[in-house]
Each structure stands twice: as structure tokens, then as C-alpha cells.
Amino acid sequence: MTGGSIVSRTPPASDAPGKPVNPSERLDAIDVLRGLALFGVLAMNIVTIFRVSIFASFLPNAEPAGPLDRVVAAVLTVAVDSKAIALFSLLFGVGLAIQFERLASNPRRKILLLRRLVMLLGIGLVHLHLIWSGDILVHYALAGFVVLPFLGGARWLMAGAALLLLGLYVTMPVLPPIVPLPDAAGMAALAADATRAYGTGGFFDVLAFRIREVMVILPLQVMALPPTVALFLVGAFAWRSGVLRWASANRSLLFVVATFGILLGAGLSLAAAGQELFDGPSLGRAHFSVEQLAAVVLALGYAAAVIAAVNLSGGWRMLSWAAPLGRMALTNYLAQSVICGWIFYGYGLGQFGRLGVAATLAIGIFVYLAQVVFSAWWLGRYRFGPVEWLWRSCMYGVPQPMRAKVNLAILRATTPD
Numbered sequence: 001m002t003g004g005s006i007v008s009r010t011p012p013a014s015d016a017p018g019k020p021v022n023p024s025e026r027l028d029a030i031d032v033l034r035g036l037a038l039f040g041v042l043a044m045n046i047v048t049i050f051r052v053s054i055f056a057s058f059l060p061n062a063e064p065a066g067p068l069d070r071v072v073a074a075v076l077t078v079a080v081d082s083k084a085i086a087l088f089s090l091l092f093g094v095g096l097a098i099q100f101e102r103l104a105s106n107p108r109r110k111i112l113l114l115r116r117l118v119m120l121l122g123i124g125l126v127h128l129h130l131i132w133s134g135d136i137l138v139h140y141a142l143a144g145f146v147v148l149p150f151l152g153g154a155r156w157l158m159a160g161a162a163l164l165l166l167g168l169y170v171t172m173p174v175l176p177p178i179v180p181l182p183d184a185a186g187m188a189a190l191a192a193d194a195t196r197a198y199g200t201g202g203f204f205d206v207l208a209f210r211i212r213e214v215m216v217i218l219p220l221q222v223m224a225l226p227p228t229v230a231l232f233l234v235g236a237f238a239w240r241s242g243v244l245r246w247a248s249a250n251r252s253l254l255f256v257v258a259t260f261g262i263l264l265g266a267g268l269s270l271a272a273a274g275q276e277l278f279d280g281p282s283l284g285r286a287h288f289s290v291e292q293l294a295a296v297v298l299a300l301g302y303a304a305a306v307i308a309a310v311n312l313s314g315g316w317r318m319l320s321w322a323a324p325l326g327r328m329a330l331t332n333y334l335a336q337s338v339i340c341g342w343i344f345y346g347y348g349l350g351q352f353g354r355l356g357v358a359a360t361l362a363i364g365i366f367v368y369l370a371q372v373v374f375s376a377w378w379l380g381r382y383r384f385g386p387v388e389w390l391w392r393s394c395m396y397g398v399p400q401p402m403r404a405k406v407n408l409a410i411l412r413a414t415t416p417d
Contacts, residue, residue: 027098029311030094030307031322031324032310034091035323037084037088037091038088038333038371040087043361043364044080046340046367047073047361049133050340053194053198053353054217055190055191056191059184068356070357072361084299085136089231090232093231093237094239097151100151112395117145118141120141120391121141125138127334127337131334132210132337132340137330139228143225143228143232146229158237158240159237161230169230181219193209194209194213198353199345202347206346231296234300247308248311251311254304254311257304258301261297261301261302264297266298272288272290321372324375325375328378328386328387330391331385332371382403383400
């Protein structure tokens with residue numbers, strides 16, 4: 001695992017079989033990156049939307065009260081916040097491009113990928129309504145439908161569409177809102193209702209409020225669609241360009257991108273957070289544009305840094321523990337929602353609105369470490385995470401072999417051509 005490119009041991013598109021990826025052909029550096037990104041997603045979700053109402057962030061004086069909480073919140077705002085979701089979106093685009101390439105010899109390629117996205121949409125709708133209103137899977141499935149036609153097109157078209165949508169995303173905050181959000185009084189009322197429902201309500205009380213909440217936050221989902229599509233396209237372009245495919249040979253380029261992305265992204269993120277966190281000069285509405293640009297640039301920097309590091313033997317030894325989390329990221333993402341719902345909602349421990357940022361992050365770290373251990377244990381026995389197995393089986397229309405060591409003849413017999 002220390003020689004050559006750790007990122008790709010896959011055959012060219014012309015030789016790619018029309019079957020699920022064998023664990024021995026996994027893209028290890030991308031799994032590591034996905035596993036690390038999962039921590040960023042959990043950290044922000046548990047601190048912002050599970051701990052308190054999403055509507056509270058739109059209210060004045062919403063910052064944490066204690067000094068430790070303020071420091072932790074500042075670090076998360078500058079270094080993690082929307083950057084984790086941006087990184088996850090980039091990786092989803094990479095995954096789509098890899099799936100599209102691996103199925104090149106399969107005449108049912110587009111049908112299989114459509115089935116994959118439809119299945120993701122179904123999982124997301126269940127997650128959104130029954131478990132957590134902050135679901136990203138529905139959003140990803142819809143963005144995937146938009147991106148799918150670009151995967152077989154020219155790279156310049158993919159890059160051009162990505163730049164156009166990123167430009168729209170960055171300028172959107174200074175444009176008139178497409179769909180208006182509630183005013184300050186409406187946000188305050190929704191935050192109070194959320195605290196009552198989530199903090200003290202039973203499962204059906206929480207469910208009733210969540211359905212109402214989903215409709216209110218729909219404008220935020222609409223505004224987030226252009227950057228998600230753009231980031232999917234950037235991820236797909238990165239794979240098609242060969243930078244990730246032959247990462248070991250492109251380490252110098254990756255380190256340059258990492259250095260530039262992290263320095264520029266951190267600078268933009270500090271500038272955007274300056275007024276709110278450090279009493280710096282106001283950027284007005286442009287603050288949101290700078291913040292969104294920072295998320296994209298910093299996510300690219302993080303991705304390049306991790307991919308380059310994992311393609312060094314020392315880097316792989318330091319970070320390989322994250323690969324199992326990345327291999328079953330969907331299972332872990334959904335499990336985080338179930339666990340956090342039980343901790344914070346009234347049908348569980350009822351800690352909604354009661355904990356500070358630092359204490360909540362500590363809980364998140366504990367959950368993440370437990371998933372590190374569980375993922376390694378599970379994948380030592382099984383080929384896929386449980387939800388990944390369901391997803392793949394529905395995509396191919398045939399139950400996939402689940403045990404880690406399977407007879408190759410059985411595998412060939414149960415895998416579609």
C-alpha cells in the first residue's frame with residue numbers, strides 16, 4: 001500500500017467491468033478523505049442543527065455565551081462549517097464520475113446510475129421526514145440527476161458549467177432572494193416552537209414539527225442546489241482530468257493546490273468571520289459571498305492536502321484509520337442522525353437547547369471515535385456497510401454478497417454483466 005498511487009488501482013474505462021467495486025479495487029485515498037470529511041459534517045451538524053434550532057442562527061445575539069464555547073464556535077466557523085459539506089459534495093461528484101466510468105462497458109449504465117440516484121432519493125426522504133430535517137441525501141440525489149448528463153460530455157463543458165454555477169452561488173447573497181425566508185419575528189417564533197417540540201415532545205410531536213420545518217427551510221435547499229451541482233461537476237472534472245486517478249504522479253501539483261487553497265481559503269474565511277467573531281470591519285451582504293467562496297476554496301485545499309499526504313507512505317500510516325469510515329459513509333451518516341436524535345430530542349435524552357458548543361462537540365467526537373472502531377470491525381467481516389449493501393443491491397437488482405470473503409464463482413454468478 002506504500003508504493004505507486006494509493007488513489008487508483010482501477011482499470012481504464014474500456015476495461016472497467018459492469019459490476020460493483022470489489023473492496024480490493026477501492027480508492028483508498030478517497031475513502032480516507034471521505035472518512036475525515038464525515039467528522040466535519042458531524043461536528044457542524046451536532047453543534048448547529050441538533051443542539052439548537054436551525055432558525056436560531058438567523059437571530060441576533062445567537063453566539064455562544066461562555067468563553068470556551070465562543071472559541072470552539074469560532075474555530076468551527078472558520079475551519080469547518082460549510083467547508084465540510086463542500087468537501088463531501090466534491091467527493092460525491094468524484095464518486096459519480098467513477099461509477100460512470102466503471103460501467104462504461106455496460107449497456108444499462110445510465111439506467112443503473114438513475115436507479116442508484118432514485119434509491120438515494122428514497123433513503124433521503126425517509127431520513128428527512130422520520131429522522132432529521134437537516135438531511136442532505138435528497139439534495140444530493142436531485143443534484144445528481146442534473147449532473148448525470150454531463151458525465152459523458154466534454155470536459156470543457158463540465159468545467160464551464162461548474163464555473164458558471166459557482167459564480168451564481170457566490171453572487172447569490174448580494175442578489176434579491178429567489179424565495180423569501182420568514183422575517184425576524186417569524187424566525188424567533190419558529191425557534192421557540194422547535195425548542196418545545198424537539199426538547200420535550202415525543203416522537204410524533206417531533207415528526208409533526210419536522211414536517212412543518214422542512215417546508216419552511218425549502219428556500220435554503222433551493223439556494224444550495226447551484227453550488228452542490230457545481231461541486232459535483234468539479235469533483236467529476238477532477239477525476240476525468242486524471243489528477244486524482246494518478247495522484248502519486250501529481251503529488252507536486254496537489255501540494256501546490258493544497259497550499260494555495262488552505263492559505264487563501266483560510267484568509268477568506270477569517271475575513272468573512274471577522275465582524276461576527278472578532279469585531280472586524282463589516283463587509284455588508286458581501287460577507288456571505290466571501291464566506292461561500294472561502295468554503296469552496298478551503299474544501300479544495302483540504303482535499304488536495306489529504307490526497308497528496310495519503311500517497312506518501314507516512315501519510316497513509318497516519319490516516320488509514322479513516323478509510324473504513326469512508327467506505328461506509330452513508331451508513332455512518334445515517335447512524336449519526338439516529339444517535340444525535342436520541343441524545344437531543346424529547347423521545348430520548350432531551351438535551352436540545354441545553355448544552356453548550358464545547359460540550360456538544362465533545363459528544364460528537366465520542367460518537368465519531370465509536371464509529372471509527374465500529375467501521376473497522378464491520379468491514380473486517382463484511383464487504384459493505386449495511387445501508388451501502390441495500391443501496392448497491394437495489395441499484396443492480398440483485399442481492400450483493402455481503403461476507404468479506406466470498407467465493408469468486410458466487411460473486412460472478414450474482415453480479416450483473
